[in-house]
Amino acid sequence: MSKKPKIIYTLCDEAPMLATYALLPIVEAFSAPVGIEVDTRDISLAARLACQFADTQSGDKKVHDALTELGKLATKPDTVIIKTPNISASVPQIKAAVKELQAAGFTIPDYPEAPKTPEEEAIKAKYDRAKGSAVNPVLREGNSDRRAPKAVKEYARAHPHSMGAWSKDSKTHVATMSDGDFHHSEKSITASKKTNARIEHHNTSTGEVTILKDKGIQLDAGDIADCSRMSKKALTAFLDAQVADAKARGDNFLFSLHMKATMMKVSDPIIFGHAVRSFHKAVWNAHGDFIEKTLGLSPNNGVAGILSGLDAAPAEHKKRAATVAAAIRKMDGCPHIAYVDSDNGVTNLHVPSDVIIDASVPAMIRAGGKMYARDGGMLDCKCTIPDSSYAAVYDETIKFCIKNGAFDPVTMGSVNNVGLMAKKAEEYGSHDKTYEVSQGTGFIKVVDADTGATLMEQSVENGDIFRMSIVRADAIADWIQLALRRSKLSGNDIIFWLNSERPHDAELIKRVAPAIKASGSASARILPPAEATIESCKAIKSGRDIISATGNVLRDYLTDLFPILEVGTSAKMLSIVPLMNGGGLFETGAGGSAPKHVQQFEKEGHLRWDSLGEYLALGSALGFINEKTGDVRAKLLGDALDIATQKVLLDN
Numbered sequence: 001m002s003k004k005p006k007i008i009y010t011l012c013d014e015a016p017m018l019a020t021y022a023l024l025p026i027v028e029a030f031s032a033p034v035g036i037e038v039d040t041r042d043i044s045l046a047a048r049l050a051c052q053f054a055d056t057q058s059g060d061k062k063v064h065d066a067l068t069e070l071g072k073l074a075t076k077p078d079t080v081i082i083k084t085p086n087i088s089a090s091v092p093q094i095k096a097a098v099k100e101l102q103a104a105g106f107t108i109p110d111y112p113e114a115p116k117t118p119e120e121e122a123i124k125a126k127y128d129r130a131k132g133s134a135v136n137p138v139l140r141e142g143n144s145d146r147r148a149p150k151a152v153k154e155y156a157r158a159h160p161h162s163m164g165a166w167s168k169d170s171k172t173h174v175a176t177m178s179d180g181d182f183h184h185s186e187k188s189i190t191a192s193k194k195t196n197a198r199i200e201h202h203n204t205s206t207g208e209v210t211i212l213k214d215k216g217i218q219l220d221a222g223d224i225a226d227c228s229r230m231s232k233k234a235l236t237a238f239l240d241a242q243v244a245d246a247k248a249r250g251d252n253f254l255f256s257l258h259m260k261a262t263m264m265k266v267s268d269p270i271i272f273g274h275a276v277r278s279f280h281k282a283v284w285n286a287h288g289d290f291i292e293k294t295l296g297l298s299p300n301n302g303v304a305g306i307l308s309g310l311d312a313a314p315a316e317h318k319k320r321a322a323t324v325a326a327a328i329r330k331m332d333g334c335p336h337i338a339y340v341d342s343d344n345g346v347t348n349l350h351v352p353s354d355v356i357i358d359a360s361v362p363a364m365i366r367a368g369g370k371m372y373a374r375d376g377g378m379l380d381c382k383c384t385i386p387d388s389s390y391a392a393v394y395d396e397t398i399k400f401c402i403k404n405g406a407f408d409p410v411t412m413g414s415v416n417n418v419g420l421m422a423k424k425a426e427e428y429g430s431h432d433k434t435y436e437v438s439q440g441t442g443f444i445k446v447v448d449a450d451t452g453a454t455l456m457e458q459s460v461e462n463g464d465i466f467r468m469s470i471v472r473a474d475a476i477a478d479w480i481q482l483a484l485r486r487s488k489l490s491g492n493d494i495i496f497w498l499n500s501e502r503p504h505d506a507e508l509i510k511r512v513a514p515a516i517k518a519s520g521s522a523s524a525r526i527l528p529p530a531e532a533t534i535e536s537c538k539a540i541k542s543g544r545d546i547i548s549a550t551g552n553v554l555r556d557y558l559t560d561l562f563p564i565l566e567v568g569t570s571a572k573m574l575s576i577v578p579l580m581n582g583g584g585l586f587e588t589g590a591g592g593s594a595p596k597h598v599q600q601f602e603k604e605g606h607l608r609w610d611s612l613g614e615y616l617a618l619g620s621a622l623g624f625i626n627e628k629t630g631d632v633r634a635k636l637l638g639d640a641l642d643i644a645t646q647k648v649l650l651d652n
Contacts, residue, residue, distance in 0.1 A: 004037055005080065005625045005634070007618075008073070011042040012086035015597035015609040016588065020084060023611055027618065034633035036625065041066035043135055045087045045097050052126040053108045061106050071138040077582030080625060081139065082617050085571075085593045088133040088262030090269070090353035091301050098127070114296055132265025132431065137424040142579040143479045145486060146559045147416035149616055151642075152572045155649040160409040161568035164368025164378075166401045171253060171380040172369035174398060175242045176391035180234025182467070183389040187456045188226045188503035190510070191219035196449040199433060199468065201460070204442040212435055212444070222473030224507045226426075227446055227456045232463030235271065235386060239278035246335035246382045254371055254381040255279065256338035258360050258394075261352035263556070264427065266434040267465050271386055272352045273300035279349060282333050287324045295321070303328060304350040338371035338381055345374075357385065358557045359592065361394050362564035365401060389502075390553055392530035397561065400537040407565050413540040415562040416492070417548045418483040419555025422475035422580055426504070426552040433468035437461065471551075476508065478580055480515045483549035487523055494521075494547040495535060497554055499528035508551075529554065540566070574616050584624045588613035615645045 009024060011017060028038045043066050050063040057063070073079045087093060095111045102108060111127050112120040148156075177184070197217040201210040219225055246255035257275045261268040276299035277284045284291070291297050294317065297309040307328060313321035329345075331337070338348040340355060348355050348371075361383060364371050370378035383398075385391040401407070421428070437444070437460045444466045445457040458466055487494035496512050498505040509526060516524045527535060532548065539546040540562070548558050563570040571592075577585035594609060601607045622638030625631065 004035055005078075005629055005631070006037040006039055007031065007080050007082055007621055007625075008070070009038055009040050009082045010070075010084055010086075011040050011044055011047075012084045012593065013044050014085075014087065014593035014595050015601075015607065016084040016593055016614075017044065018598065018601060018607050019609045019611050019614070023614060030637060034637050035631070036622075036634060036637075041070055043067045043070065043086060045089050045093070045130060046101060048130040048134065049094065049097055049127060050101055050106055050108065052129060053106075056107060067135060067138055071141075074139050074141040074579055074583060074585065075581050078628075079579065079583035080621050081583070081585045082614070082621055083135075083139060083585060083587045084614065085588065086135050087593055088135075088265075088353070089131055090261060090265075090351065091131070092305055092351055093353060094127055094131060113298065113301075132261075133263040133428070137429060139585055140421050140577055141423065141581065141583075142577040142585065143422045143475065143482050144417065144419035144555055144559075145482060145576045145578065146419070146555075146573050148414050148563060148567055148572070149574045151646045151649055152567055152612070152616075153414060156409050156567040157411075163366060163406045163409065163565075164370060166368050166406050168402060170369045170402050171249065172364070172383070172398055172402075174383045174385055174391050174395035175245070176385045176388040176395070177234065177238050178388065180231035180238075181387045181389075182228040182230050183387055183502070185231075185458060186226055186228040186503045187458070188224060188507050189455055190507050191221055191223045191225065193221050195219040195455075197225070197446055197455060198449045199435075200445050200447055201437070201439045202442045202445060203440045205440060208439070210439050213433060214449070217433070217446075217468075217470075219470065220473060222476075224471045224473075224476070224504065225446070225456070225468065226470075226504045227444075227458055227466065227468045229444070229458040229460055229467075230267065230271070230387065230465040232274070232461065232465075236274055236278060238386060239275050239384070240281065242382060242384050243278050243281070243335060247333075249335075249382075251336060252379055253336065254338045254373060254379050255335045255384065256348045256355075256360075256364075256371055256381045257384045258355060258357040259352065259386075260357050260553075260556075262356060264431075266431050266436075267467055269300040269352050270436055270465055272302065272349075273298060275384070275386075276303060276306070276349050279334055279337070280328055280331075283324060283327050287320075287327075290317075290320060291324065300352070302349060302351045302354075303347060336373060336379070339374060340372075342372050342374055342376045356592075358560040359564075359570075362561045365394075365397060365561075366564055366568075368406065369398060369401065390529060390557060393533045393554065393557060393561070396530050396533040397537060400534065400541075404537075404541060407541060409566060409568070411543050412566060413543050413545045414566055415536050415540055415546055415548055415558060416486070416490075417550060417555055417559050418479065418486050418494075419550055419552060419559070420471065420475065420479040421552045421555055421577075422478060423472045425471040425475055427467070427469050428552045428556075430467045430469040435466050437464045437466060471508075474580065476511050479549070480512055482578065483547070484515065484519050484521060484524060487521065487547055490545070490547065492545045492547050493523040493539070494525075494549055495532045496524070496526045496549045497529045497532040497551075498526050500526075501528070536562075569610075571610060571613050572616075573613070574620065575613075576620055584621065586617035586621045586624075588617045612645065612648070615641060615648070619645065
């Protein structure tokens with residue numbers, strides 16, 4: 001590390017950004033006397049959008065691409081980054097942000113949702129770089145170590161948060177696909193040598209071959225690559241059946257959909273759109289072409305976008321649009337649906353980014369298996385999770401609570417996590433290799449670009465979703481060792497959540513099992529996610545701590561699920577990413593950017609954002625600087641901050 005260590009503090013979005021205005025000057029004031037420089041980089045949604053058009057701006061409107069710069073810095077051994085939560089933007093959020101930037105004087109184009117010219121295609125491609133979870137995959141050049149700090153856990157035990165009671169008669173359940181989804185179609189390979197791959201669509205009727213991706217897919221020896229497809233026919237049949245089943249269960253039951261349309265920014269909005277069509281099936285049967293073709297409105301953006309477009313329909317379509325909007329709002333013939341904001345009529349299907357599975361399902365479980373209904377009351381619900389890859393985790397947790405009752409924050413243990421996420425691991429790196437099929441019935445093949453040999457293939461039809469993902473060999477090795485090291489240091493048992501019957505997991509097990517054997521660890525084992533969930537629930541119910549070693553998606557899910565049950569929020573988790581080239585990334589919790597806090601601040605002038613995550617991240621970063629430089633001043637400041645944080649918790 002250079003003589004004068006530097007902390008790079010990110011400027012992001014919404015509530016944590018408001019808190020940064022107050023906290024950052026204090027951080028700078030305390031860091032300067034101990035020789036630590038604090039610098040900032042703006043990676044807010046607004047900055048990430050504006051920088052795409054920096055070449056057409058001037059003065060203070062010419063915004064630097066800080067995210068790309070930080071991505072390069074994350075590969076340097078001296079880098080220390082404090083990352084605050086940022087928006088993972090959906091299309092409606094991008095469109096709103098563009099309007100705000102234009103109002104602020106930026107001469108940037110509108111977001112062309114359905115581009116009609118090459119110029120509009122290029123504009124959309126620029127904006128789409130900021131869509132979904134665009135930040136984390138760039139910065140996370142290491143694997144994840146997340147756990148509840150001792151002070152936070154002790155505070156939760158002394159001041160337990162509310163937990164809803166579970167009834168043994170609860171009708172709440174998970175509904176997921178049993179065939180035709182990503183999980184059941186997955187194929188996986190381990191590269192035996194350096195390989196340049198491309199993705200092709202082969203039409204079986206015409207013989208035409210369409211190159212979907214002809215460059216940029218490089219596999220090194222030991223990398224694991226997967227491909228899978230979601231069948232449109234299977235998906236829509238499943239969604240239709242679940243909507244009908246929810247309707248048949250009567251007035252005291254809710255339909256709900258749980259997706260990750262932010263991180264899975266290509267595949268999940270498409271699935272979300274199909275859910276909107278299925279839920280409002282009568283409307284779509286009568287007016288689907290009018291909504292989508294005549295008015296150009298996409299259900300992928302949710303009911304709110306549809307209603308907004310109908311309300312703003314041109315004069316010649318105004319009358320019919322009003323009729324359609326009234327039918328959607330009335331929801332005649334539909335099951336009762338869960339609400340995000342019952343006071344303002346915002347349903348589970350209004351905005352894709354409003355209901356994020358890793359936050360929405362844990363909140364429902366914490367509430368005793370209930371979600372909000374239209375009248376503000378709470379009812380049992382159907383948790384519809386189309387792809388079954390990880391649905392069993394929530395299914396088993398719900399079943400455990402129905403059988404054993406709610407967890408008790410006073411006595412329960414912790415499920416800490418070591419997550420495989422480096423180098424855009426697994427599904428969270430699939431965005432640039434995900435396609436909605438439009439080229440006809442046939443096969444999508446992953447082929448060796450040099451030899452033409454087929455590496456993997458999926459049979460597809462129009463409307464199916466194909467995706468490919470990769471996990472790098474060095475990321476896997478680093479993850480396994482980080483997990484085993486964390487287990488040894490903590491003395492806690494560790495479970496690798498891997499299913500030998502799933503192709504991708506079977507490839508990972510070939511690396512994990514020998515490593516466990518070589519380590520001599522008697523506390524490490526491998527279990528499928530369903531069984532691992534049951535074992536983990538048993539452990540924490542009895543007050544024991546346990547470590548989960550998981551892939552990237554489960555890392556995301558579990559580091560919300562268990563913290564929300566244990567300490568009431570995932571924002572208070574200690575989240576450390578030891579960067580693979582020697583630097584450190586310290587994330588300030590996992591609780592998102594809390595837009596409702598901003599709404600309250602605007603209305604009442606009170607910001608209820610809890611900066612505990614920032615305090616914990618700073619303390620860890622200062623300790624990291626001490627380890628890298630030997631500068632005892634950094635350690636003293638970090639220790640003092642940790643003591644102060646404990647006092648804040650005790651006196652709060």
